[in-house]
Structure formats: C-alpha cells, structure tokens
Amino acid sequence: MGGSLGRALVVTFSVLAVLLTSACAFPVDGRAIPSREVTVGADPSFISGTNGSEEDRLAAATMRDLEGFWGREFPSLAGGRAFAPLAGYFSVDPQGRGERPVPCLPNPQEIEGTAFYCPRSDVIAWDRTNLLPQLRREFGDAAVVVVLSHEFGHSVQGRLDQDGALAAAPTILLEAQADCYAGVFLRRVRDGALPDLRTGATGIDGAMGALITFRDPVGTSPRNADAHGNAFDRVSSFQDGFDGDPAACASMGRERVFTQQSFRSPADESSGGNLGVEELIRAMVPDLDRWFGDEVRRRGGQWTAPGAERGDPTCPGTDGDVQGPVAWCGGEGGPSAVRIETGGTLAADHARIGDFSTGTLLASRYGSAALAALGRPTTGPEGGRAALCLAGAYSAAVGTGDSAFGLSPGDLDESVTLLLGEDTASRGTDGVAAAATGYERIRVFRAGVTGGADACLRGV
Structure with a gap:
C-alpha cells in the first residue's frame, strides 16, 4: 500500500x-x-x-x-x-x-x-x-x-x-x-x-x-x-x-477496468508503439472511414469518405487554419476532405508526444465529418465537443470487430497529453474550442471512450 x-x-x-x-x-x-x-x-x-x-x-x-x-x-x-x-x-x-x-x-x-x-x-x-x-x-x-x-x-x-x-x-x-x-x-x-x-x-x-x-x-x-x-x-x-x-x-473494486496493457509483439515494443506520420495516416485512414461510416449508416445517414489530403489545412471560406494542423472541410468550394499539414506543430507533437497525438486529431476531424453526415452541428462548442467525444469512442473501438488498425499501449496516454496541453482536437469547424481547460477536454474524450458514440450524440 x-x-x-x-x-x-x-x-x-x-x-x-x-x-x-x-x-x-x-x-x-x-x-x-x-x-x-x-x-x-x-x-x-x-x-x-x-x-x-x-x-x-x-x-x-x-x-x-x-x-x-x-x-x-x-x-x-x-x-x-x-x-x-x-x-x-x-x-x-x-x-x-x-x-x-x-x-x-x-x-x-x-x-x-x-x-x-x-x-x-x-x-x-x-x-x-x-x-x-x-x-x-x-x-x-x-x-x-x-x-x-x-x-x-x-x-x-x-x-x-x-x-x-x-x-x-x-x-x-x-x-x-x-x-x-x-x-x-x-x-x-x-x-x-x-x-x-x-x-x-x-x-x-x-x-x-x-x-x-x-x-x-x-x-x-x-x-x-x-x-x-x-x-x-x-x-x-x-x-x-x-x-x-x-x-x-x-467503493472501487476489482471490477474496475484499466486500459493499461503490455506490448503485443516484439516489433511494437521495439518501436515504442509509434509509427511515423505518413505510416500512421496510411494505416489509420481506412479504419477511420470504416468505423465512422458504420456509425453514420447505423443511424440512417449517408456516408461518403472524405479525402485525406496533405497540405494547407485552411478550408474555403475560413480565415486561416482555424482548426489547427488537421481540418475537415465540408465541401464548400470543393469535395469533402480531411486536410493534414504534416509538418509544423503536428510533426513536433508527433515526435514529442507520440503517434496518437496525430491519431486523436484525425479521429476528431472524422468525427466532424460524421456529425455533418447526420445533420448535426459541426461548429461552436457543441460541434467541437461532439467531435472530440467521437474521437474517444473511436479510440475505444480500435482493434475490435473488423478493425485492421490497433492501438499500442501508450496511445491513450498520448491523447491525454495532447488534450491537456492544447485545444486543437476540441475545436469545431469554425475554430471555436469546446473547452478552455485540459480537464474538460479529457473529460469529454473519456465520455466517448466509456460511453461510445451513443453517449457523444446524446450530448456530453
């Protein structure tokens, strides 16, 4: 003790x-x-x-x-x-x-x-x-x-x-x-x-x-x-x-669930569970498309996979990269796309925190795309909160069902570190953050991890 x-x-x-x-x-x-x-x-x-x-x-x-x-x-x-x-x-x-x-x-x-x-x-x-x-x-x-x-x-x-x-x-x-x-x-x-x-x-x-x-x-x-x-x-x-x-x-007892896990393979251990930026994007995007598409269709929506584009994360009609280094652009003036600036702050956080700092941003932007497909708000605190929560729900589901992409032992920790330090993953498509504190951002993400997509779409 x-x-x-x-x-x-x-x-x-x-x-x-x-x-x-x-x-x-x-x-x-x-x-x-x-x-x-x-x-x-x-x-x-x-x-x-x-x-x-x-x-x-x-x-x-x-x-x-x-x-x-x-x-x-x-x-x-x-x-x-x-x-x-x-x-x-x-x-x-x-x-x-x-x-x-x-x-x-x-x-x-x-x-x-x-x-x-x-x-x-x-x-x-x-x-x-x-x-x-x-x-x-x-x-x-x-x-x-x-x-x-x-x-x-x-x-x-x-x-x-x-x-x-x-x-x-x-x-x-x-x-x-x-x-x-x-x-x-x-x-x-x-x-x-x-x-x-x-x-x-x-x-x-x-x-x-x-x-x-x-x-x-x-x-x-x-x-x-x-x-x-x-x-x-x-x-x-x-x-x-x-x-x-x-x-x-x-009242905490042995029924409490812990996410901590051992490495599943020598290769995962030798890399520290981290992929490079491009390797992560290539591995994760098909799984994001699969999971978010299934969630949208399950609720009667129509899902078209957004493109995954490298480059300037500024969407048409917005004043700069208001969403941060990863942005979902909803089709105004072009096709729906997740735009990823693979250098700059994203690369720095990827190296400093770990690969799932990038993964958390990607998942939150696919969350915005899913909200739009369901006719839900993507802007303001409401849109940012729901997208971040959906990123948590996706993270909990990775490696289950038909998923071909799996989390490494340190990935959820990398989400927590990112969310405590900055608000980009909690921003709506207009750049308005869902929460001003790391505490609240982590709480919203955790609501998705523990409650799934249903909890996110009911409101957190």
Whole structure:
C-alpha cells in the first residue's frame, strides 16, 4: 500500500528499486503547465525536519487541510469511526547531514526525488530539496498538493481496511483509489471549501500534468506487482474523484477496468508503439472511414469518405487554419476532405508526444465529418465537443470487430497529453474550442471512450 509519487522526475530505475515502500512511474514528455494559484503560508513547525521553506509551508497547509477534510469525511465511510491522525510527517533533505531519522527509511538519501506513505509507521515523508521545488517549477503549486494528497489517500485506505483485504488487492487498484481520493480533495480546494488552500482551473490542469508524468513505463502489464496505471487510467481515477465523492473512491473494486496493457509483439515494443506520420495516416485512414461510416449508416445517414489530403489545412471560406494542423472541410468550394499539414506543430507533437497525438486529431476531424453526415452541428462548442467525444469512442473501438488498425499501449496516454496541453482536437469547424481547460477536454474524450458514440450524440 505504500505507493508513492514523484521519483520519476529526477531518478532512474536503479534508484527506483531501493525503496520497497515506494513504487513510482517513469515520466512522459509532457508540457509543463505552471500555476502559482495555491495559497502558501501555514506554519510547518509540526513537520519533523522542516527548515521553514516555502515548500514546507505549502506542505503544511496541505496536511492541515487534509487532516480537517478527512476528519469530517471519514466517519461516514467507516461506520462512525473517527479518523485517527497520522503518526507524523517528515521533510527531508536527502543530502543533508544530521537529518532526523525517518521511520521506514534508514538512509535519508533513499528519499531523493520522492514522497511516500509508510504504513508500518503511519508517516508521510517527502524530499523538500528536489521533488517539491521541481514540482512547483514544472507544474505549479497544485502539483505538490496532488502528490501529498495521493499519499494521504493511502493512509485513508489503511484506516478503512479492517479485514486485511488490502494485502491481496492489486497495486494498480490501490493506486487508482489513492488518485481518486486526491481528486476528491483537489475538488474541495478548487471550490474554496478548505481553510488554507485555493486554486483555479489552471491549477487543476497543473495537478493533472504532474499526475500523468508519474505513469507506468509504456508496456507495463496491469498485473505487475508494482503497476500504478498509465496516464489515461490515473487521470480517469482522479476525475472520478473530482466529479464524485469519497464514497465513490472507497467503493472501487476489482471490477474496475484499466486500459493499461503490455506490448503485443516484439516489433511494437521495439518501436515504442509509434509509427511515423505518413505510416500512421496510411494505416489509420481506412479504419477511420470504416468505423465512422458504420456509425453514420447505423443511424440512417449517408456516408461518403472524405479525402485525406496533405497540405494547407485552411478550408474555403475560413480565415486561416482555424482548426489547427488537421481540418475537415465540408465541401464548400470543393469535395469533402480531411486536410493534414504534416509538418509544423503536428510533426513536433508527433515526435514529442507520440503517434496518437496525430491519431486523436484525425479521429476528431472524422468525427466532424460524421456529425455533418447526420445533420448535426459541426461548429461552436457543441460541434467541437461532439467531435472530440467521437474521437474517444473511436479510440475505444480500435482493434475490435473488423478493425485492421490497433492501438499500442501508450496511445491513450498520448491523447491525454495532447488534450491537456492544447485545444486543437476540441475545436469545431469554425475554430471555436469546446473547452478552455485540459480537464474538460479529457473529460469529454473519456465520455466517448466509456460511453461510445451513443453517449457523444446524446450530448456530453
């Protein structure tokens, strides 16, 4: 149960194996979302080893609000039992001399780059000199809050576990539940319902950016004893908590579905699951035509496959490439076509994030074509939202039925990274984005993944 976040930012696998109380993930190449929206300033004197730094003052505010929040919420989950305070908190300089000993951690250097909850001693410890400052620089203050609230979530699990069931629970499920508890807490921070902490939408996106950085290495089996989940699974758990309540997190069980998977072939593993831009387009376009055509015809519409054209993504009658590097042009002044600018930002994201960043854009534009074929709006927030949702529905269906195209283990993570960082996949054909935040864009995409095309066409 002693899962941890943070080590992925600064250490390698050889060091990762040192802490038996920790199991962390490797980073993805994401886009930093800096935000200093969290109030800092609580007295950290109750934290063992503190040096009074701004990072420890933020940690102190977080712990104080976590104690108050779970003191109020825990009894309703535990049949009226009160929440027992943790035995302690430890702020550690891994290179410092004379550091106070940390339970479960005989050598302070072993905490470098990480935060963890130790169930044997019921304490939370963190690296204040490397981890917390880097989280703040890369993702903002809310990143520290999500890391520490995740670790606090493990203490909640232990207090609820009166029959010892945790010992047999899969690690990936325990980590998902802790992510969910963190989401519940961050929602209260966002809502201004806590004494010390405040954040807004940008802070929540920063917290999610930090969370997806701590995904498992691509290709990790969900049955791995140290599995924490891929980026899509971790964000899903966080959003389930953010949009839900503590009871929803506590009720998570073995029936929970995870998208994380192992590589299916040595060739897929050797490529990291990524195709080049042109190779991806050639492989994916026939499958997009098949799936979206079937969905349109199933609903009584007429489907004509749009052409897949390389070049300028500007549609006739529009002022520039308002849809981004991939655009669906609906036939005004020419045939229906998906126009793809294979260089520029598309090529950069393809290389930086992975091939399904391009795949997500392609799927959303075929979603626009399908909406038009069904007489649905393709413009404005409504059109962008439905197209993005349909991209999620398509992504969930890839590799099933008659599909000749399959997703690789990291592809949904690449969708999440793209959506957190930019709005192009959520734009209507007039360039109006469906959502201003990464949180909302990912939520819409997830609605398609979990609910299919029917959910998208009912409205999300």
